[in-house]
Amino acid sequence: MEKMLEIKKLEVSFRPAVGESVKILRGVNLSVGKNESLALAGESGSGKTVTARAVMKLLPNNMNFEKGEILIRDRNVMNLKEQEFRKIRGKDVSMIFQEPSSYLNPVFTAGSQVLEAVKGDGPGRKERTIKLLNEVGLKENVFYQYPHQLSGGMQQRVMIAMALINNPGLLIADEPTTALDVTTAYGIVELLKEMMEKHGLSMLFITHDISLAVNFANMIAVMYAGRIVELAGAGEILNSPLHPYTEMLVSCLPEKYKSGDKIKTIEGKVPDFRDLPKGCSFHPRCPYKKEICLREEPGEMKRGEGIVRCFKYGDFVEA
Amino acid sequence: MKKFLKRLKHANRISFISLWFLLFLYLIAFLADFISPYPYDLQNREYALCPPTAPRVFHDGRVSLRPFVYGIEIVNPAFQEYAADTSRIYPIRLFAKGTERTLAGFLKTDRYLFGTGDEGKIFLFGTDLHGRDVFSRVLHGARISLSIGIIGVSISFILGLLVGGVSGYFGGKTDVFLMRMVEIIMMFPFFYLMLALRAAFPPNLSSVQVYFLIVVILSLIGWASLARIIRGMVLSLKEEEYVLAARSLGLSSFRVITRHILPGTFSYTVTALTLSVPGYILGESALSLLGLGIQEPYPSWGNMLSVTVGNLRILTGAPWMMIPGLFIFLTVIAFNFLGDGIRNVADPKNW
Numbered sequence: 001m002e003k004m005l006e007i008k009k010l011e012v013s014f015r016p017a018v019g020e021s022v023k024i025l026r027g028v029n030l031s032v033g034k035n036e037s038l039a040l041a042g043e044s045g046s047g048k049t050v051t052a053r054a055v056m057k058l059l060p061n062n063m064n065f066e067k068g069e070i071l072i073r074d075r076n077v078m079n080l081k082e083q084e085f086r087k088i089r090g091k092d093v094s095m096i097f098q099e100p101s102s103y104l105n106p107v108f109t110a111g112s113q114v115l116e117a118v119k120g121d122g123p124g125r126k127e128r129t130i131k132l133l134n135e136v137g138l139k140e141n142v143f144y145q146y147p148h149q150l151s152g153g154m155q156q157r158v159m160i161a162m163a164l165i166n167n168p169g170l171l172i173a174d175e176p177t178t179a180l181d182v183t184t185a186y187g188i189v190e191l192l193k194e195m196m197e198k199h200g201l202s203m204l205f206i207t208h209d210i211s212l213a214v215n216f217a218n219m220i221a222v223m224y225a226g227r228i229v230e231l232a233g234a235g236e237i238l239n240s241p242l243h244p245y246t247e248m249l250v251s252c253l254p255e256k257y258k259s260g261d262k263i264k265t266i267e268g269k270v271p272d273f274r275d276l277p278k279g280c281s282f283h284p285r286c287p288y289k290k291e292i293c294l295r296e297e298p299g300e301m302k303r304g305e306g307i308v309r310c311f312k313y314g315d316f317v318e319a
Numbered sequence: 320m321k322k323f324l325k326r327l328k329h330a331n332r333i334s335f336i337s338l339w340f341l342l343f344l345y346l347i348a349f350l351a352d353f354i355s356p357y358p359y360d361l362q363n364r365e366y367a368l369c370p371p372t373a374p375r376v377f378h379d380g381r382v383s384l385r386p387f388v389y390g391i392e393i394v395n396p397a398f399q400e401y402a403a404d405t406s407r408i409y410p411i412r413l414f415a416k417g418t419e420r421t422l423a424g425f426l427k428t429d430r431y432l433f434g435t436g437d438e439g440k441i442f443l444f445g446t447d448l449h450g451r452d453v454f455s456r457v458l459h460g461a462r463i464s465l466s467i468g469i470i471g472v473s474i475s476f477i478l479g480l481l482v483g484g485v486s487g488y489f490g491g492k493t494d495v496f497l498m499r500m501v502e503i504i505m506m507f508p509f510f511y512l513m514l515a516l517r518a519a520f521p522p523n524l525s526s527v528q529v530y531f532l533i534v535v536i537l538s539l540i541g542w543a544s545l546a547r548i549i550r551g552m553v554l555s556l557k558e559e560e561y562v563l564a565a566r567s568l569g570l571s572s573f574r575v576i577t578r579h580i581l582p583g584t585f586s587y588t589v590t591a592l593t594l595s596v597p598g599y600i601l602g603e604s605a606l607s608l609l610g611l612g613i614q615e616p617y618p619s620w621g622n623m624l625s626v627t628v629g630n631l632r633i634l635t636g637a638p639w640m641m642i643p644g645l646f647i648f649l650t651v652i653a654f655n656f657l658g659d660g661i662r663n664v665a666d667p668k669n670w
Contacts, residue, residue: 056567061490089569103564107582116578117568162568 003074004170004202005055005093006031010068012047012054014273017062022273024050024063026226027318029300029307030204032170037196037203039213039234041249042223045270048206051223052174055204056095057085073169091119094163095172099179100155104147110158111143117162132161135198136191153184157191164195171195172204177212189216210249214238219306222246225271225281232306242308244286280311288312326664334660337653344650348461352422355455356434356441360616361418363440363450366391368399368637371445374411385410388441399636409439445639448626456618457643463530463619464647467603468596468654471534475541476592480584482542483549484576488557498550504543512540513602517611526617533612537602541595548591549584556583593658597651604647620647 012025025047032038040048053059055070057077070077072092077085097103105113114129130140136157147155156176163171173192177185189212195201207213213220214234222230222237222245230243241247245266250256252264268285271277277284283293290311297318298309309318328335347354363369374386390407394400415434421427435441444453486497504512516536524532556562557580565579600620606612607621608628615622620643627633627640634641 058563058566086569086571089567091569095564095567097560097564099560102560105561105565105579105582108578116565116570119569159564162564 002034003071004032004034004036005204006069006071006074007051007055008069008071010051010054010070011066012050012059013064013066015062015064019274021064023066024226024273025054027068028223028226028228030221030228030231032202032204034169034202035196035200036219037205037217039205039207039217039220040223041207041210041213041220043270044208046223047226048208048223049174050226052095052172052204052206055093055172056089057082090117090163090168091166092168093170093172094166094168095174096156096159096163096176098175100152100159101147101179103159104155106147109144109146110150110155111145114143114158114162114165117165119166129161129165132165133158136161136164136195137187151184152180153187156180156184156188160188160191160195164199164201167199168201170202170204172206174206175208176205177207177209185212192216210237211253211255222249225276226273227281227309228307229282229310230306230308232304232308236304236306242303242306242313243310244288244312245282248285280309323664327660330664331656331660334656334658334663337656337660340653341650341657344461344646344653345465347458348465351455351458351462352420354432355452355458356415356417356431356443357452357455358418358420359451359456359459359618361451361455363446363452365393365396365450366401366440366442366446367448367450368633368640369401369440369442369446369450370637371639372403372440372442374441374443378405378408383410387411388435388439390438391440407439409435409441411435411441444642445637447623447640448633451616453623453639453642456623457620457646460618460620460623460643461646463613463617464600464603464621465650467530467534467537468599471537471541471599471602472592472596474534475538475595476545476588478538478542479545480549480581480588483546484553484581486546487550487553488572488576488580490554494550498547501543501546504540505547509540510605513537513606514609514611516540517606522611526614529613533603533606537599541598545588545591545595548587549581552584552587553580556580559583590658590662593654593661596654600647600650600654620644 007028007030010025010028011023013021014024015021028051030038040051042048050063054065065078072088077088104110111129114133115125118125118129130143133140133142138154138157142150142154142158150158177188180188192203193216196203205213205216214237217234220232220234220237221228222243224245230241230246232242237246238250241250248266252266266285271281279295280286280293280298283289286293292311292315298311299316299318300307300309301314301316303313327338369391372388372391374388376383376386387408387410390404390409392402392404394402411433412435413433414430416429417431417434419427419429442452442454444457447453447456482497482501486494513536516539520532562575562579565575603612603619604621604624607619608625610625613619613622623643624641
């Protein structure tokens with residue numbers, strides 16, 4: 001099957017103003033098939049957004065690619081020049097963001113911004129734009145309105161229209177519902193599902209909300225400290241999580257509580273990238289830690305369709 | 320635009336007045352050929368340094384419905400002494416006949432907006448050493464002095480915006496190179512750089528050539544400081560999320576800069592634009608004052624003033640020759656007030 005996106009052993013490092021450079025992504029492997037959706041879940045600071053921006057090749061100036069490959073439609077794009085990659089952005093892969101209000105230019109109307117995204121000239125650009133605006137649930141008058149005249153949900157819909165106007169194969173959604181309230185967020189998620197079906201879209205859905213991820217995607221990748229620690233189908237994640245981190249995340253879901261239960265949290269916090277613990281980076285918070293966890297890093301072990309990185313399931317050590 | 324004018328009117332009365340005053344000046348500069356009662360180079364040798372003739376309505380205790388001027392009596396031609404000859408009365412006519420000239424390049428006509436016909440003379444601002452009407456020359460000179468500011472500012476702003484935008488957006492080596500270039504230009508004192516650039520070109524150019532030369536020289540000097548400020552603003556604007564979004568749509572760098580970054584600097588640039596127009600007017604005046612600008616007989620406010628420099632007889636005996644200076648003063652002040660007003664109104668914090 002054609003893969004829309006494949007990331008192989010991607011390593012990205014961060015170069016601070018002072019001090020040594022720090023690895024943010026440490027060998028990320030991912031793939032999104034055609035018309036599939038993959039959710040990338042994890043705590044803040046685990047490297048989700050960096051992964052997304054790496055795929056768009058829009059890393060901040062102080063971050064660098066170290067190693068690895070990114071394939072879009074089975075084409076390696078790592079060595080493409082900026083000019084060539086620009087043709088891919090918006091056409092093969094596009095992106096929507098967390099805070100729609102700040103990602104729309106305040107000085108132009110919503111319509112002109114969607115119109116601007118259209119690649120190539122050709123007649124009927126405006127009609128196409130208005131049709132797509134209708135499709136994402138907006139009235140025609142939105143075309144002539146400025147971003148500050150729209151609500152957050154409407155702004156996000158404009159962003160979605162902008163991202164989809166050139167029929168890209170892959171949409172990266174970087175926490176598209178974080179800035180919205182729950183009912184609006186629900187509407188956006190439903191819209192994204194509908195768009196996937198209608199346009200045969202593949203989706204890389206980034207979220208910190210594991211229940212949203214389960215609700216939305218076929219496959220879920222759980223990220224921790226710049227690594228994917230578990231990749232599995234949505235059902236497996238929810239019902240039989242393998243990695244201790246996933247297990248703890250899932251057990252924190254409100255759906256699992258009985259009345260009177262205390263709210264559960266995961267002790268500790270995401271480790272500092274500058275000072276990662278030796279061995280498995282999750283071991284300080286892990287209830288199952290063994291002696292080997294302190295020394296070695298677990299490698300990717302296959303489990304069914306997915307993978308897991310934990311010594312609970314074998315002694316495969318990361319090379 | 321309408322809203323903008325309304326806000327300007329309420330926020331800052333004086334800059335609103337300045338705006339209309341400037342529009343009025345530009346209008347009369349545009350219509351100079353038609354409004355001025357004489358061609359700018361028409362010499363009346365016998366009326367050299369004649370004081371302004373006042374339009375009158377009273378004669379012998381009676382009111383005349385049509386304004387008129389008295390005839391000018393030459394008392395002493397050697398010392399340019401004149402007196403009003405109350406026995407001769409010349410009514411001021413609208414669309415009066417005069418010397419034939421071509422309007423707007425194709426319209427041949429001998430009609431002027433107002434005048435006294437063939438017999439009498441009307442010198443509203445007096446005459447200069449060659450007996451040319453200062454009023455007509457001020458109107459024609461306004462064309463040079465007012466347009467040099469607008470054209471010069473446009474050129475230097477396009478340069479400044481582009482260099483500043485590119486420098487701030489790309490950063491790195493591009494930034495270092497462009498900014499060092501800017502610093503080299505800024506290092507030279509403005510006035511000496513202007514003189515040096517002017518001196519690099521041959522002195523015997525036609526008026527039109529000199530005009531363009533001055534515009535280019537002034538704008539080549541003016542863009543540097545703007546480019547630096549724009550660069551600083553671009554450095555912060557390029558981190559805006561909507562710039563990232565625009566890039567994620569695959570827009571070209573040029574488009575991202577011109578459409579998504581530079582408009583963010585406009586509240587500053589529009590203000591800076593109006594505030595720097597006076598610099599160009601004064602620059603042209605300074606060059607002309609030194610005889611390096613617009614050449615006689617074509618008038619500019621600067622070269623009309625240059626005649627008065629160091630000439631005590633003119634300063635004491637013919638102060639009307641300094642009227643172009645008054646116009647420079649009023650224009651510069653009006654532009655400054657306008658710029659001030661726009662700055663207040665364009666700043667969203669003051670709405």
